[in-house]
Amino acid sequence: MAMEVTQILLNAQAVDGAVRKHAEDNLKQFQEQNLPSFLISLAGELANDEKPVESRRLAGLILKNALDSKEQHKKIEFVQRWLAIDPTFKAQIKALLLRTLSSPSHDARSTASQVIAKVAGIELPHKQWPELIVSLLSNVHQLPAPTRQATLETLGYICEEVSPDVVDQDHVNKILTAVVQGMNSTEQNNDVRLAAIQALYNALGFAQANFSNDMERDYIMRIVCEATLSPEIKIRRAAFECLVAISSTYYEKLAQYIQDIFTITAKAVKEDEEPVALQAIEFWSSICDEEIDILEEYGGEFSGDSEIPCYYFIKQALPFLVPMLLETLLKQEEDQDQDEGAWNIAMAGGTCLGLVARTVGDDIVPLVMPFIQENISKPDWRQREAATYAFGSILEGPSPEKLVPLVNMALSFMLNALANDPNNHVKDTTAWTLGRMFEFLHGSALDTPIINQGNCQQIIAVLLQSMKDVPNVAEKACGALYFLAQGFEDAGSASSPLTPFFQEIVQSLLTVTHREDTGESRLRTAAYEALNEVVRCSNDDTAPMVAQLVSVIMRELHQTLESQNVSSDDRQNELQGLLCGCLQVIIQKLGSSEPTKLHLMQYADQIMSLFLRVFASRSATAHEEAMLAIGALAYATGPEFVKYMQEFYRYLEMGLQNFEDYQVCAITVGVVGDVCRALEEKILPFCDGIMTQLLRDLSSNQLHRSVKPPIFSCFGDIALAIGENFEKYLQFAMPMLQSAAELCAHTNGADDDMTEYTNTLRNGILEAYSGIFQGFKGSPKTQLLMPYAQHVLQFLDSLYMEKDMDDVVTKAAIGVLGDLADTLGSPAGSLIQQSVSSKEFLKECLSSDDHLIKESADWAKVTITRAISY
Numbered sequence: 013m014a015m016e017v018t019q020i021l022l023n024a025q026a027v028d029g030a031v032r033k034h035a036e037d038n039l040k041q042f043q044e045q046n047l048p049s050f051l052i053s054l055a056g057e058l059a060n061d062e063k064p065v066e067s068r069r070l071a072g073l074i075l076k077n078a079l080d081s082k083e084q085h086k087k088i089e090f091v092q093r094w095l096a097i098d099p100t101f102k103a104q105i106k107a108l109l110l111r112t113l114s115s116p117s118h119d120a121r122s123t124a125s126q127v128i129a130k131v132a133g134i135e136l137p138h139k140q141w142p143e144l145i146v147s148l149l150s151n152v153h154q155l156p157a158p159t160r161q162a163t164l165e166t167l168g169y170i171c172e173e174v175s176p177d178v179v180d181q182d183h184v185n186k187i188l189t190a191v192v193q194g195m196n197s198t199e200q201n202n203d204v205r206l207a208a209i210q211a212l213y214n215a216l217g218f219a220q221a222n223f224s225n226d227m228e229r230d231y232i233m234r235i236v237c238e239a240t241l242s243p244e245i246k247i248r249r250a251a252f253e254c255l256v257a258i259s260s261t262y263y264e265k266l267a268q269y270i271q272d273i274f275t276i277t278a279k280a281v282k283e284d285e286e287p288v289a290l291q292a293i294e295f296w297s298s299i300c301d302e303e304i305d306i307l308e309e310y311g312g313e314f315s316g317d318s319e320i321p322c323y324y325f326i327k328q329a330l331p332f333l334v335p336m337l338l339e340t341l342l343k344q345e346e347d348q349d350q351d352e353g354a355w356n357i358a359m360a361g362g363t364c365l366g367l368v369a370r371t372v373g374d375d376i377v378p379l380v381m382p383f384i385q386e387n388i389s390k391p392d393w394r395q396r397e398a399a400t401y402a403f404g405s406i407l408e409g410p411s412p413e414k415l416v417p418l419v420n421m422a423l424s425f426m427l428n429a430l431a432n433d434p435n436n437h438v439k440d441t442t443a444w445t446l447g448r449m450f451e452f453l454h455g456s457a458l459d460t461p462i463i464n465q466g467n468c469q470q471i472i473a474v475l476l477q478s479m480k481d482v483p484n485v486a487e488k489a490c491g492a493l494y495f496l497a498q499g500f501e502d503a504g505s506a507s508s509p510l511t512p513f514f515q516e517i518v519q520s521l522l523t524v525t526h527r528e529d530t531g532e533s534r535l536r537t538a539a540y541e542a543l544n545e546v547v548r549c550s551n552d553d554t555a556p557m558v559a560q561l562v563s564v565i566m567r568e569l570h571q572t573l574e575s576q577n578v579s580s581d582d583r584q585n586e587l588q589g590l591l592c593g594c595l596q597v598i599i600q601k602l603g604s605s606e607p608t609k610l611h612l613m614q615y616a617d618q619i620m621s622l623f624l625r626v627f628a629s630r631s632a633t634a635h636e637e638a639m640l641a642i643g644a645l646a647y648a649t650g651p652e653f654v655k656y657m658q659e660f661y662r663y664l665e666m667g668l669q670n671f672e673d674y675q676v677c678a679i680t681v682g683v684v685g686d687v688c689r690a691l692e693e694k695i696l697p698f699c700d701g702i703m704t705q706l707l708r709d710l711s712s713n714q715l716h717r718s719v720k721p722p723i724f725s726c727f728g729d730i731a732l733a734i735g736e737n738f739e740k741y742l743q744f745a746m747p748m749l750q751s752a753a754e755l756c757a758h759t760n761g762a763d764d765d766m767t768e769y770t771n772t773l774r775n776g777i778l779e780a781y782s783g784i785f786q787g788f789k790g791s792p793k794t795q796l797l798m799p800y801a802q803h804v805l806q807f808l809d810s811l812y813m814e815k816d817m818d819d820v821v822t823k824a825a826i827g828v829l830g831d832l833a834d835t836l837g838s839p840a841g842s843l844i845q846q847s848v849s850s851k852e853f854l855k856e857c858l859s860s861d862d863h864l865i866k867e868s869a870d871w872a873k874v875t876i877t878r879a880i881s882y
Contacts, residue, residue: 021057021071023035047078051075051078054071055104055127058112058124059120059124061120068123072123072126076123076130078090079133085713091134106128106131106141113128113166114155121158125162129172130173132173137175144170145179145187146183148166160204160207161207167191168207168213168215171215171217172214179218184215184221185222187218192212196238205247206244206246206247209239213257223265233258233269236258237255239251240255252288255291256295263299281340293340293360296337297364303325304371307322327371327375330375334376338361341398342395344398362401362405365402365406369405369407373410376406376409376410380402380406383398386399393434393437403445404448407449415453416458423471431478439481440484443475443485443488446492451498455502456499472516490542491541493517497510497550501549511554518546518547518561525543536587537590540594558598562611566595572591573588573626585634586631588631588637589637592626599641599644616649620642620645626638627666632676653690657694664683664698677719682722682726693734695730699734703741720773721773724752724777725776725779727741728780728783731783731788735788735791742784749780756770778824782824785797786831797835798836798840801832812853823862823864829850830871832844840879850876858873
């Protein structure tokens with residue numbers, strides 16, 4: 013059955029392009045003509061120790077890729093394809109894979125581990141390969157160390173691949189026993205011990221029952237804590253990674269171990285090498301995340317029905333934890349500000365300190381202020397930077413009452429440091445800290461403003477000066493300006509303190525966008541983000557200046573399009589996206605009120621023609637931004653947008669067909685909604701094409717699932733725009749809505765991601781129904797909707813029974829009940845009376861704490877009462 017594939021696999025890695033292409037075509041042809049034989053040949057190559065390392069490695073990679081894909085539709089296809097193969101062929105492949113676990117080649121063993129896990133991921137949920145776990149466990153005890161290591165690695169990968177409910181508890185117990193034995197300090201081989209710890213990390217989700225048993229939990233925790241003291245750095249690091257995972261998975265079981273864990277983490281942070289110390293800090297960051305979530309969910313009010321109580325581990329550890337974290341802030345690296353992906357012990361300590369501040373609030377301030385006061389003026393830049401970083405880190409969490417007096421005292425000191433400190437690290441962190449002051453302690457909600465007419469000019473002068481500094485400092489200064497502008501968002505028509513400086517600020521930001529040294533940094537992006545925010549939060553006084561900005565940005569966009577004819581690169585594409593994004597904000601700003609809209613309309617034709625030219629580029633980012641900006645333009649120009657439709661329609665269609673860049677597709681669907689709202693009935697000539705493409709998108713298994721809910725919402729937008737003319741689409745749209753409604757009525761214990769997606773899908777379906785009912789309201793054709801009313805009510809019943817709707821879905825659902833009654837009148841009245849839960853659902857919504865739900869319910873009650881009383 014197997015074929016000789018060694019030479020083809022080697023040729024597929026050849027330097028010569030023609031040889032490589034020929035080999036790749038051969039492999040593809042073999043796979044398509046005889047998949048079982050192809051897979052057996054690959055498994056045989058991987059298992060054969062006589063074969064070259066290169067051919068074995070590629071054989072394993074192709075095997076793995078034949079079983080799994082990141083793209084959901086391909087993954088489903090590969091699973092079905094594997095399940096359809098004759099069991100005798102599959103048995104051969106699996107035997108070869110298991111044999112490879114004993115290979116002398118580490119590469120081959122590791123690849124086989126991954127492939128076995130992929131097969132297990134397909135077969136175990138289908139109750140196939142039941143003997144796998146037992147045969148792996150028999151490897152763990154007596155075989156040579158390399159095989160034990162590969163077997164433990166395989167068990168870890170299997171736990172990562174399958175969900176806990178497909179492995180029975182007896183097997184889970186045996187896996188954990190094998191894994192914990194492998195972790196034990198009596199295990200002489202470090203590779204085995206490391207594989208065991210990594211396997212435990214993956215198996216934690218399976219260990220619910222074991223962590224509920226005091227004796228078993230004590231044993232697991234003892235072994236993990238012992239492993240943090242191993243002489244081998246990789247083992248220590250992996251053990252701390254395990255502790256981090258345990259802290260989030262089994263937070264409520266940690267109370268009796270927390271004192272010991274503090275001792276070992278503190279020792280690691282102080283004395284161990286950086287990779288280990290980082291994980292030790294991460295443990296406390298993880299505990300903060302857990303406690304923040306618990307406190308937010310229950311608002312600090314714990315009662316018998318709180319799922320997980322808060323143990324206040326951070327509050328208890330505070331006097332010891334904060335000094336430990338402050339110490340880490342002094343371990344900066346010289347070039348950390350230049351490297352965007354940098355992560356070191358000082359940054360980890362500061363991040364953790366910020367999380368501690370969010371967890372305990374005011375209690376952290378007296379513990380950190382002495383450190384700041386002691387170090388903020390020291391000659392050593394490390395001490396000044398650490399003090400500034402500490403201050404910036406605690407600005408979110410404590411109350412304004414506690415922080416505002418401190419910020420008022422520190423503000424002029426910080427501005428002086430940003431302008432005059434000789435060290436770039438200090439200036440970088442100072443600008444970041446100012447940004448945090450403006451983000452958390454500046455805005456209309458605060459009683460005592462930290463920014464007033466007295467200090468506003470100095471703040472702006474320093475920030476604008478800092479934008480001329482080295483790129484990393486200039487970027488943070490742009491960020492600070494962003495939050496400064498955002499704080500004046502709710503100033504309303506009252507004059508913003510920024511208004512007198514608007515022209516100067518805009519000019520400075522535009523100058524930054526032209527700097528030659530933006531290079532690899534985020535500086536240019538940060539400058540455009542700040543510019544957008546300054547425009548967005550400005551008031552009507554600045555409208556003429558915003559209007560002048562339109563021609564400046566248009567000219568820049570025009571230049572990128574012209575130079576693109578000569579050459580195109582990623583930075584050019586990124587710039588087009590940024591310019592389109594900037595125009596979108598300007599359009600929204602000027603289009604938001606009638607007096608300012610006049611400034612916009614004179615440019616509308618030119619803006620639109622530039623956007624259409626952007627679609628000729630090959631950049632998905634630029635396409636997204638241009639599409640969003642066109643949506644804003646449609647909203648601003650209203651019915652007049654129809655003059656652009658003839659030319660725009662083909663790009664709209666291209667966007668709806670763009671399965672590959674699914675974000676572009678999703679945004680295009682949203683823009684269809686914007687255009688419908690702008691044009692209303694004038695969209696009608698384009699509806700056949702749009703509806704055809706939307707229905708095709710829904711039927712496709714290649715389109716990312718996240719695009720499907722907005723498509724359903726879009727049905728509602730189209731129906732609202734064209735009213736009874738939607739009649740011809742009912743026979744296609746309604747069955748689609750019905751089958752989707754049946755699919756998402758029940759979540760059946762799905763995970764959080766799936767539940768969230770299900771609620772998004774439900775909301776999309778409900779928005780479609782709502783738009784369709786409202787679109788037909790008052791039309792003589794309302795009776796066309798009667799055949800579907802029963803199904804809509806059944807969908808609402810099932811949602812109510814399921815009891816897992818979020819507030820958005822609840823509001824939409826009660827709204828649809830009202831729309832149905834409002835549009836169909838008395839014929840729907842009797843159906844609503846027969847409905848299983850309409851009465852209870854309405855009653856619950858009427859007494860809801862959420863005023864939006866209550867508002868919808870009040871309206872629905874009126875329409876239902878009217879429909880029933882006819």
